[in-house]
Amino acid sequence: EAGVAQSPRYKIIEKRQSVAFWCNPISGHATLYWYQQILGQGPKLLIQFQNNGVVDDSQLPKDRFSAERLKGVDSTLKIQPAKLEDSAVYLCASSLDWGGRDYEQYFGPGTRLTVT
Amino acid sequence: EDKVVQSPLSLVVHEGDTVTLNCSYEVTNFRSLLWYKQEKKAPTFLFMLTSSGIEKKSGRLSSILDKKELFSILNITATQTGDSAVYLCAVTDNYGQNFVFGPGTRLSVLP
Numbered sequence: 001e002a003g004v005a006q007s008p009r010y011k012i013i014e015k016r017q018s019v020a021f022w023c024n025p026i027s028g029h030a031t032l033y034w035y036q037q038i039l040g041q042g043p044k045l046l047i048q049f050q051n052n053g054v055v056d057d058s059q060l061p062k063d064r065f066s067a068e069r070l071k072g073v074d075s076t077l078k079i080q081p082a083k084l085e086d087s088a089v090y091l092c093a094s095s096l097d098w099g100g101r102d103y104e105q106y107f108g109p110g111t112r113l114t115v116t
Numbered sequence: 117e118d119k120v121v122q123s124p125l126s127l128v129v130h131e132g133d134t135v136t137l138n139c140s141y142e143v144t145n146f147r148s149l150l151w152y153k154q155e156k157k158a159p160t161f162l163f164m165l166t167s168s169g170i171e172k173k174s175g176r177l178s179s180i181l182d183k184k185e186l187f188s189i190l191n192i193t194a195t196q197t198g199d200s201a202v203y204l205c206a207v208t209d210n211y212g213q214n215f216v217f218g219p220g221t222r223l224s225v226l227p
Contacts, residue, residue, distance in 0.1 A: 033215070040219070041219055042217030042218050044217070045215045045217075056214060091158060104150075109158050110157060
């Protein structure tokens, strides 16, 4: 079974620039998550999708971050404009069904963003 | 506000030692607690504990959940250098939402 795919793996940008990350979840997984993990901290949930609808985006800084999951499969996370404090690893995860018995999340390799 | 606290934040042991990692939490409408192992890359799932499954074991790893006292422990016996990683604890609410992770415990196992 193929895992969660993310790209790019690394990105370096200057502050005030824009950046986009892409995630392809495991086939058949209805729920997709984006997390921000700052060095030395645990992952922080940014947004959770159920199919192509947003379930929870309470911690997404909506003035600069946006995410979409068209057609309920792939997802993109965008930052515009980036700030120095956005430097982190952005993890995408998917799970079979949030409302069912299976909450196990499978994580992708992450995108390491450095904002200079 | 939902919160997860882990202790210790860092731990150094020698191969063969037994370690206990702690996780305490505050969450509205608790549903489940999950343990993950994070090496250099993405977290990998270890255990999920809910009201219907408060003790799990897999090989040298085991975990229990105390819903009354709002904490969980992860035990690793006969540690190996390959156990060196950050161990993350996370909780979720009854709607399958609001995943909150703790800061993690960084375990280093020396040969």
